[in-house]
Amino acid sequence: MTGERNTVINTVLVANRGEIACRVFRTCRASGIRTVAVYSDADENALHARVADAAVRLPGAASADTYLRGDLIVKAAIAAGADAVHPGYGFLSENAGFARAVTDAGLTWIGPPPEAIEAMASKTRAKELLGVTPLGPVTESDLPVLVKATAGGGGRGMRVVRRLADLDAELTAARAEAASTFGDGSVFVEPYVENGRHVEVQILADTHGTVWALGTRDCSLQRRHQKVIEEAPAPGLSDELTAELHTLAVRAARAVDYTGAGTVEFLIADGGAHFLEMNTRLQVEHPVTEAVFGLDLVALQLRIAEGHALGTDPPRARGHAVEARLYAEDPANGWAPQTGRLHRLTVPDGIRLDTGCTDGDDIGVHYDPMLAKAVAHAPTRAEAVRRLAGALERAAIHGPVTNRDLLVRSLRHEEFTSARMDTGFYDRHLSALTGPAPDPLAPLAAALADASARAGRFGGWRNLPSRPQVKRYATAGEEHEVHYHHTRTGLTADGVRVVHADPHMVLLEADGVRRTFEVAAYGDQIHVDATRLTALPRFPDPTAQHTPGSLLAPMPGTVVRVAEGLTQGVTVQAGQPLLWLEAMKMEHRITAPATGTLTALDAEPGRQVEVGALLAVVVEDAE
Template identity: 80%
Template sequence: MISTLLVANRGEIACRVFRTCHELGIRTVAVHSDADDGALHTRVADTAVRLPGAAPADTYLRGDLIVKAAVAAGADAVHPGYGFLSENADFARAVLDAGLLWIGPPPEAIEAMASKTRAKDLMGIAPLATENVTEADLPVLVKAAAGGGGRGMRIVRRLAELDAALQAARAEAASAFGDGEVFVEPYLEGGRHVEVQVLADTHGTVWTLGTRDCSLQRRHQKVIEEAPAPGLTQALTEELRALAVRAARAVDYVGAGTVEFLVAGDRAHFLEMNTRLQVEHPVTEAVFGIDLVAEQIRVAEGHALASDPPRPRGHAVEARLYAEDPAADWAPQTGTLHRLTVPGDVRLDTGYDDGDTVGVHYDPMLAKVIAHAPTRAQAVRALAGALERAAVHGPATNRDLLVRSLRHEEFTGGRMNTGFYDRHLPELTTPTPDPHAPLAAALSQARGASRFGGWRNVPSQPQVKRYTMAGEEHEVRYRHTREGLEADGVRVVHAAPDLVVLEVDGVQRKFEVARYGDEVYVGASALRALPRFPDPTAQHAPGSLLAPMPGTVVRVADGLAVGAAVRAGEPLLWLEAMKMQHKIAAPVTGTLSELRVLPGQQVTVGSLLAVVQET
């Protein structure tokens, strides 16, 4: 019986595992980098051990340090979570060699499936030879042999782009996983990403716990997932289950794992087996009424599964809330998360608490929000409504994108595939700011505002406030009168620091307001209060390239130097932030007049990287 368990991970998944451990009466140990000192997962654990440094390669990817931490803290078991070392066979062996219990499959099973090329060999599938790719093979997908999460992946639709894609994928894979091996496979346009959850014990029982659809992805990372996958025929579902069992039995699998497929029409193409818990496991838990982490622990302790899994009930949908700007090439965002609350009967899995800082070193996922209901339509509606009413105060997020995606007719009709965002991103990210949000922000600060109105005996001059919202500047004017606050065309019913009620065309609307310095949140609208007198020095020359995020300059385009001619959209340099590489392109066609950075240089948001003088 496990008494103390260390989670070799951070953030949301560490908090998720700790929650189950506390319910089971198991003591918990967290590990943390210097960047995560005081993070939520360290606060909810019974014990925490520091891993010196901030970069993953120095901390969460150092298996030797994590094993030492487990021994020093008196742990008798290690749970790897997902990502980092969760699919590293050498780490699993090191845990076992230290006399600790490993909450996962045998190292041999991890090793067999860790390389996607070897996994395909086990399933009798051969990838394309890189040097033999022809126009007839296009489009193809360049894919990292190790790891996951969309890192080290590139879609190639033109043969001339293959070499550059291979180079970029190798660099990203080496940075993320310490392994730069990549391979090429056919890319099926219009396919769906469908997976099967498996759970196996040491007594020969293998469960398949339904299907999941994870087709809504950005940069090959999942955004919205659901269980069961909608629209599959019974025959196809049974085929997927049989293939999943075959994959598990081929490597004598033990514990929780996922077998992933690309489904096109009635055909299923094996992609890979993830030898760990998946980010989207909560939708399976909701449908089958089980705790997969608790089952992982029971299996590791040697308990047998029942002969048959529980019966499924209803439908579940999960949305991943990211600190990122989908309209700006999914650029990750950083800063203080002032508040995160989601109303309604939904599950919230997060690694953040109010006031925590979203940093640059790790994945930008803030939380997962999960809704479960008797039918798919009910679950989708409940999740969209909860996200729409959520208070997310801090860095820019993909919340609006999630709500619009869930309500898009292609998704509600179950007709989505992995190209969903390629087709619909512009319409899903077009700003639709509330025109009355700036007025509500201004009135929440108005002196003398109350339910009964404040007034003066003499007419007052209009009060003027300025805000930016959705990239545009808004000027608001209001005045105090004998009847109370007055604004053009709008009757002010109530105005207080946290609530403003306006009557527009006979309809009363309530606006909840929160303020953090010059950041103002009115419902789902984020605004920034502008000073009365703008700083004239805060200007940049036309054609300036500013860092959209804090990060490290990992590469500058070959031969790029001051005086070089560049074309609009041409990549000039690459930033690495939150484990992903981000291309910085020329804003206009012209001449590079300034280049302010070198590879290896750290930059902050808004740093001047280069200037292109338009011709």
């Protein structure tokens, strides 16, 4: 709402899904406000659709047919009796046309004026407002550059270009991804500042002229330009630089008569601040600011939309907060998104967990693979970081492969604990952070838990000498073989004392140290504390072989493009892009593993593929 009239919001439709929809609903319920969800066919059983007071179906599964259809969402709001719309983040949250459609329908828009969205959602226009000169035609001297979606956010539609010859192809890829995600394929190019710090300022503005600058946040740990770990306040900034950032953020807000919650983002490099963009919405990482300032930003969004005034000054900051985004993805395998049943998701007490998933939900291919955000708040940065790392390590996350181990190792990395990180953190340390480091006793614990379960059903010990029992497991790309015995006194293993073993808990003593392992099995998938194992057959399946040079789908998804002129029999070069898969709103490039001849191709655009599906075969040159 942009005027100064007071209104009362009774029912809010959240034009979004997943975690942010659930988060807005939580505040609405606490405020006595009824809630309405919208859901796609893929989200029919999603948590956000289940917890709302009412839910309206958007037919289809693709974002372009559902969560990007502003006309359908406005109709849903009217049909469900909503009097206000909250856009969340992503999708239509920075779409001025949608904001106008909401207000034109007589509904209250819980966000900034459409004119402010237009001015700032266009990244090029935002830079002009703050006096930042746009980059002209790109030359060799400008490299590296960043291709960026004009209406984008969350790392979608972004490409770093280091060679001028790659620019056209990356522009095409960025436009396609931006159009798929935001419904707007326009992009622009700006200088790419490497190894700076990504720092942002949360702003909050009412309709009475008050603008709050709520501290700073550091979001430097990113993969594919999408944030992974965020914290507030940004560590190590001088008082002078912090004041400069606040001044620029408030100036940006006032330049467009901004109201509501927003974020102004900067890159800190060489001791100076470089304006990046203003996000005219609530950010994913807003909980760290809430924790430090003791605020509910969604509640304040609602109050501002009703016409209430903010206080003259914001509350004082207290302590430090750190947030980690838990994704269903494999960082060691090109950050490939993962799918499957989420059997269990719990964290220790004292940690805030914002999620749109619950036990038993299926993680599909259509949307962002973020499962949850875990937030720790403590009096000091060191305490908050330690608390979050420990909680994630002890969390029960049973189901698809996740980035949990990466998060724990990142939080404990010396470069992060000493606050010397920058946006190149994962470029430098990814291999070390994703290297296999399984618990050496986890496979044995899994085998003993399985043996105890089988013994309970069929009996285990036999009054005859026998060879050791053998079990094989895979974890983190490695295979482990364990041996144990059934004896008159129970299960035994060489070099380890088996104190207790049942299907869910195993107690082992090694070198005088006793440890307890919690075990959960879901078919051939076994979770032993934080270690994820796959039970392997005793003898490998001789039919599970592929021709050398086979390119298999690393994830379920849709073939969206095939390289021009690519047919069987052509020669391809090592690293040459052959085709593109779209999964969870991002494009993933499949490249030739070696220089050779393309002898098979089964990847026409539009084909839906599962993990491991054969896409192509490249026979390497004999030389």
